[in-house]
Amino acid sequence: MDPTTRIEQALAAALESVTTSACPPRLAEAVRHAVFPGGARVRPRLCLAVAAACGSRDVEAADAAGASIELLHCASLVHDDLPCFDDSPLRRGLPSVHRAYGEPLAVLAGDALIVLAFENLARVLGNSPERLAPLLMTVSRAVGMPSGIVAGQAWECEPKVSVADYHRAKTGALFAAATAAGAQVAGADADAWRVVGDKIGEAYQVADDLRDVAASAQEVGKPVGRDAVLNRPSAAGELGVDGAVALLRGLVKGAIDAIPPCPGSAQLAEVLMSESRHIMPKGLADRA
Amino acid sequence: MDPTTRIEQALAAALESVTTSACPPRLAEAVRHAVFPGGARVRPRLCLAVAAACGSRDVEAADAAGASIELLHCASLVHDDLPCFDDSPLRRGLPSVHRAYGEPLAVLAGDALIVLAFENLARVLGNSPERLAPLLMTVSRAVGMPSGIVAGQAWECEPKVSVADYHRAKTGALFAAATAAGAQVAGADADAWRVVGDKIGEAYQVADDLRDVAASAQEVGKPVGRDAVLNRPSAAGELGVDGAVALLRGLVKGAIDAIPPCPGSAQLAEVLMSESRHIMPKGLADRA
Numbered sequence A, B: 001m002d003p004t005t006r007i008e009q010a011l012a013a014a015l016e017s018v019t020t021s022a023c024p025p026r027l028a029e030a031v032r033h034a035v036f037p038g039g040a041r042v043r044p045r046l047c048l049a050v051a052a053a054c055g056s057r058d059v060e061a062a063d064a065a066g067a068s069i070e071l072l073h074c075a076s077l078v079h080d081d082l083p084c085f086d087d088s089p090l091r092r093g094l095p096s097v098h099r100a101y102g103e104p105l106a107v108l109a110g111d112a113l114i115v116l117a118f119e120n121l122a123r124v125l126g127n128s129p130e131r132l133a134p135l136l137m138t139v140s141r142a143v144g145m146p147s148g149i150v151a152g153q154a155w156e157c158e159p160k161v162s163v164a165d166y167h168r169a170k171t172g173a174l175f176a177a178a179t180a181a182g183a184q185v186a187g188a189d190a191d192a193w194r195v196v197g198d199k200i201g202e203a204y205q206v207a208d209d210l211r212d213v214a215a216s217a218q219e220v221g222k223p224v225g226r227d228a229v230l231n232r233p234s235a236a237g238e239l240g241v242d243g244a245v246a247l248l249r250g251l252v253k254g255a256i257d258a259i260p261p262c263p264g265s266a267q268l269a270e271v272l273m274s275e276s277r278h279i280m281p282k283g284l285a286d287r288a
Helices: A003-016 A025-035 A042-053 A059-080 A097-101 A103-124 A129-143 A149-157 A163-185 A190-214 A235-257 A265-278 B003-016 B025-035 B042-053 B059-080 B097-101 B103-124 B129-143 B149-157 B163-185 B190-214 B235-257 B265-278
Strands: none
Touching (some): A003 A042, A003 A059, A025 A097, A025 A103, A042 A190, A042 A265, A059 A163, A129 A149, A149 A163, A149 B025, A149 B103, A190 A235, A190 A265, B003 B025, B003 B059, B025 B097, B042 B190, B042 B265, B059 B103, B059 B129, B097 B103, B129 B149
């Protein structure tokens, strides 16, 4: 089965396990709205690609890890879109969760997705508990304090911010978790793989900055030009479009160079090259 | 060491493990504000009391389970106090987190506490992974969908609500998890103990309703009379104060009758009687 189908099925299975008839119906709808239809599913695809490159045969564990990481990403989008943060009316081309279901259900849907991410790992990996604790640590550190995506978002509330710390936490942490979790599923060394994820996360952040200045809102599915309005640090703002494209190329090359020796390293390098073109705004991909 | 000290130490250890120098300082402050000084710590005390009654010798695991349940309770208070829900200016006699640190950090502090609750279980129980998965399932089901405290809060967003479902999820679920987790730590049957927690949760909800009508804001540490203002279902509103007190007595008796056979059943019954007096508004405790 191809990775995209596996990821969508794992996400659907996670949601089905909890959105039973006992669940408040509008909460269940809000949660589904937050997860489906998805974006590029970049993080779980990366997790599955690393697990495959490391020779993992446990498809179910890799899918669960990828799905949990994506659920946490979706939760962060729902909360980041709230009026007290970006107040974004759109996400993935549709109304954001708080616009569609109201602010209370957006807060609760985000909370429920965070919980579901952990429950999903416990549910699927209950039969191999020795792998559960390390995976949980990887995932929770990528999301919580001191340096996960929640902490990354919290840097926006500080008077003094290191831009590198901000991006590493807000974006990089979940990418590093995707590669580390993929490796852990296969019994490989998580820390060596974390470096790959870090660099891809940085590249993705640069691509996101580029999309914000160089893509249309229709293409991105959310408002563009927000970094300048909100005075957020942006590689495209600092380096210009060509400088940011060059930076992105260097980061992807660095990620590929950092791939630890593994059975599927060559194929993974190809996947990363192809993904790096995917995340660029249309019209810039050729320049990279 | 007495249970109160154990709980405070376990909570402090959980927070210290993540609020390092790498953490955004105001997020760390907001999270500490949400957890310390605490309320009555009713849920972790219940968890520890059940673990002890079941003969558990693993103090560390019981403390971690109790602390994680309390962290999730604290998270729910922070989010329930947000302007889009109760908009409460006070909590435990101090400014609520969003009043003290702003709404963005209140959303993020709640998120970070949810993540920390799971990370804390993984961190402490990493050496006994076979107990980790069942504990995680107990805790996540008590918080998430379909019937955990997040779902309970979401019933407030539905046009049609069963009051029993609402209370069972919003309040009862975390009490049931406290007794179930205490039993699981000791290797006892979680489901049998869940019934005890259910009844204590119901009793606690009635006590909360009573405090809302019969206590002072100073005594409770948050605004009172909110159930009537927000048109929330309330046992005290429906049955009157004396009727609610009688209901509470019956529920505590039911909880005590439901205690499964265990080494410390008599002592646990005493603890539950004493706790039930604790949670009553001053002046009503004698009537119960």
